Amino acid sequence: xxxxxxxxxxxxxxxxxxxxxxxxxxxxxxxxxxxxxxxxxxxxxxxxxxxxxxxxxxxxxxxxxxxxxxxxxxxxxxxxxxxxxxxxxxxxxxxxxxxxxxxxxxxxxxxxxxxxxxxxxxxxxxxxxxxxxxxxxxxxxxxxxxxxxxxxxxxxxxxxxxxxxxxxxxxxxxxxxxxxxxxxxxxxxxxxxxxxxxxxxxxxxxxxxxxxxxxxxxxxxxxxxxxxxxxxxxxxxxxxxxxxxxxxxxxxxxxxxxxxxxxxxxxxxxxxxxxxxxxx
Numbered sequence: 001x002x003x004x005x006x007x008x009x010x011x012x013x014x015x016x017x018x019x020x021x022x023x024x025x026x027x028x029x030x031x032x033x034x035x036x037x038x039x040x041x042x043x044x045x046x047x048x049x050x051x052x053x054x055x056x057x058x059x060x061x062x063x064x065x066x067x068x069x070x071x072x073x074x075x076x077x078x079x080x081x082x083x084x085x086x087x088x089x090x091x092x093x094x095x096x097x098x099x100x101x102x103x104x105x106x107x108x109x110x111x112x113x114x115x116x117x118x119x120x121x122x123x124x125x126x127x128x129x130x131x132x133x134x135x136x137x138x139x140x141x142x143x144x145x146x147x148x149x150x151x152x153x154x155x156x157x158x159x160x161x162x163x164x165x166x167x168x169x170x171x172x173x174x175x176x177x178x179x180x181x182x183x184x185x186x187x188x189x190x191x192x193x194x195x196x197x198x199x200x201x202x203x204x205x206x207x208x209x210x211x212x213x214x215x216x217x218x219x220x221x222x223x224x225x226x227x228x229x230x231x232x233x234x235x236x237x238x239x240x241x242x243x244x245x246x247x248x249x250x251x252x253x254x255x256x257x258x259x260x261x262x263x264x265x266x267x268x269x270x271x272x273x274x275x276x277x278x279x280x
């Protein structure tokens with residue numbers, strides 16, 4: 001049994017909050033540079049140049065990449081041989097978010113009641129997903145999510161008879177409806193299977209997979225590649241101003257489901273697909 005002081009989690013999450021909001025992960029940064037080489041529209045190329053310039057300035061001058069520094073989403077993969085000490089796990093996670101957003105002068109975007117709308121003033125609480133895995137380590141994945149793109153995401157409870165064709169149709173429909181509102185070029189996370197809530201978690205987790213990697217299942221990888229090509233033919237383009245680079249990536253995650261259902265979710269993300277991970 002390995003003992004981990006929860007204050008170690010707090011310190012790491014604080015640092016990760018500041019890092020991820022100023023420095024784009026290498027996979028997304030590379031994808032944005034590749035997009036500039038692929039884009040054929042003059043307007044699209046100009047916009048991508050501006051976006052890439054923004055990313056450089058944010059990194060060099062430690063200015064947030066985007067004014068919407070997101071609601072903190074934290075995935076914890078906890079080894080079953082870990083015992084946390086000196087505090088409650090979720091309190092430690094939220095304290096890390098609190099310190100990161102306050103000390104990093106990041107925008108506080110969380111309201112404590114969805115209807116009364118009073119700001120918590122420290123961007124807590126975070127959305128926390130915990131999973132027990134083999135081993136004695138803890139993987140922390142932090143993925144702050146802005147709501148310009150989050151608001152354009154959709155969940156669909158399809159019938160089994162809708163099949164792959166129905167899934168493809170809903171993905172394309174969601175992307176087209178998002179248009180410029182989700183700040184393209186997009187990264188698109190898709191979750192298929194599970195149940196009502198789990199397909200949405202799969203879709204969110206899919207956004208943290210590195211761009212350029214694919215699902216291990218051949219038929220799902222085929223969908224990822226074909227749908228990305230179709231999406232880039234929609235003409236939405238960078239900023240919604242037209243072009244052939246509408247999305248940087250489309251990542252699909254799946255899970256077994258009930259014989260009577262085909263739940264699926266599409267989680268839209270802008271080009272600032274912020275995600276960072278650490279092991280402790």
